[in-house]
Amino acid sequence: MRAAVCTKGEFRVEDLPTPVPGPGQVLVSVTRCGICGSDLHARTHCDDMADLAAATGYDHFMRSDQAIVMGHEFTGEIVEYGPGTRRRWKTGTPVVAMPILRTGRQPELTGLSANAPGGYAEHVLVQEPMTFEVPNGLSPDHAALTEPMAVGWHAVRKSRITKGQTAFVIGCGPIGLAVISMLKAAGVRTVVASDFSPRRRELASACGADVVVDPGTESPWAATPKPSRITGASDILNLGFDAMERLRRIPGLPWWQVFRLLHTLDRGPSGPVVFECVGVPGVIDQILTAAPPMTRVVVVGVCMQQDAFQPATAINKEIELRFVLGYDPGEFRDTLHMLADGKVDPSPLLTGTVGLEGIATAFSTLASPDHHAKILVDPRSDRTAP
Template sequence: MRATVVHNGELSVRSVPRPEPGPGQLLIKVLRAGICGSDLHVREHSSELNEVVTELGYTTAMTPEQEIVLGHELLGEVVAYGPETRGRWEPGTSVAALPVLRTDGAIHMVGFDVDSPGGFAEYCVVQEAFTFPVPDGVKPDQAVFTEPLAVAFHAVRRGAVSARRPAVVIGCGPIGLAVILMLKAQGVKKVVASDLSPARRALAVECGADVVVDPRESPPWDAYKQRGPVSSLTDYLGFGIDAMQVVRRIPLLPWETVLLNADRLGQSPTGPVVFECVGVPGMLEQIMTAAPLHTRVVVVGVCMEPDTIRPAIAIHKEIDLRFVFGYDPAEFARTLELIAGGKVDPSPLHTGTVGLDGVAQAFSDLADPETHAKILVDPWA
């Protein structure tokens, strides 16, 4: 079969053996595969990725000298089943799948491993237990967004954003745009998006952002009304003095109980929930330095290089720092339901489609934020 492979950072189209499904697996004819920011990263930083995941116990991740078929955002049609499967869906059924395989007892990440070639190919193998049928009427250019939108859904859930608490999205590349879509789908009333690119700010509006800002002109923290004295430590301490003066004047008031439950009742001063979707060194430090007190920072962008932060800044502001990775099968399935039901429309992210011969150029084109957000691969184009 034909496939686009990466070898020592170079992309080319080759003829490679068609994979065969093993126990618990099925073969799909790839209809679409999305080019992810992770694909762009590992093309240049596969050694760093290998080093990190090896420490986590995953020892077969790609290295630069290996020839790898990338592509983990998968959509395809059922072709054939391997042994020990239930044959749940008829051949020709459109399916989306989590990019994880278990072969001979070992776990492999599809599109990042020589033992699990990805979707930049005519055919691909997926795990039956991690595969979900696409509801009737959902177009391939929509269903293929299940995987990246599931990443965003997981990030929003981990962020625990209430409808009333502002959300700030830093970076409006594909994952930032996906986070905006999911925030609005979850009913968050105020979503502020920040990006240097005019084109991506425009896409953020299409995805539902309530306010978009160019950070060179105005900080995102000025784009909404803050609840309580969270702009500075001295304001917050002054607020504490004023509050204690009030509550201690009221006879028989259990003021300790009132204050201890203020946060649970949503009455204590709080900052926004910030989604860091850039993934470059220095961005976390910038956010923690500039953000209001009691801000929750959800790190979605993948920074492949060492970084430095000042914990003392985060401590004095009580910054809540959360890192997110991937999603679970329930989040994946729910994301597909949201797309099928029209609750989430990923079409603003889709800015181009190429065949296998166009993947190398697409990787180059995605470096320009004014040109593209998400490019899909149609292996049969």
């Protein structure tokens, strides 16, 4: 099979042996594979990423001196089953799969490990239990976006945002756009998106953002149509005074039980929910400094450098800081069906397609935010530029 192989940051198209599915695995003919922001980082910073992965318990992340077939946002068609599979689908059935293989008890990240070649190739191996049939005739272009959109859905679900809370999305690259799309699919009524790039602001509007801000000229916190009534520490303290004055007016009321009920239901005053989708040092600190009290900050952007912020700022405002990664099988499956059922339209993210010979050019193009969001790879196309 033909595949784009990356070594020391350089791509070359080679003829490789077609993978043979092992126990529990399925061979899939790739129809589309998306280029992810993590691929851009891994191409040039994979050794640092491998060190971080090893420190957290995964020591098979790709290294720069290895020959790696990247690509983990893929869709394709069933070709061949390995031993021990249930053979759930007929040959030619379109599928998507979570990008992870397992040999024994050892998981491997597809497209990010030498032991699990990815979707920048004509064929890829998938694990049958982690594979899902593409429903409703969903196109390969849209099916390939299941993986990045699932990242967005996981972030939204873990945020515990309610429909009435204001969402701020800081950074409108592909993951920020996925978060915006999933927030609107979840029924969140007010989404404020912020990005320096005019092109990304345009795409944010297309994905459903209600307010789009250039942070170079306007503060996103001032742009919301629903300003927070809690703007400082004094407001937080006055909430307690106001609540107690009202509750004490009711004779015989065990007012402490009201507080206990609110604690049990996780109810009470709350600020907006902020999704940090930039992944650049300093952004978290900027958000903690500028965001209203009682904000929940969900960190989705992957920052590869050390970062610093003032904990006392977050403490004084009682800001919750939460980090998210990936998705689970249920979220992946639900995302696929949201796409197939028309509940989410991923088309604004799609800005170009290349063949295997055009991957290097696509990577260079994606280094600038001014033109493209998501470029897909069609392994059988001869396109060399998106």
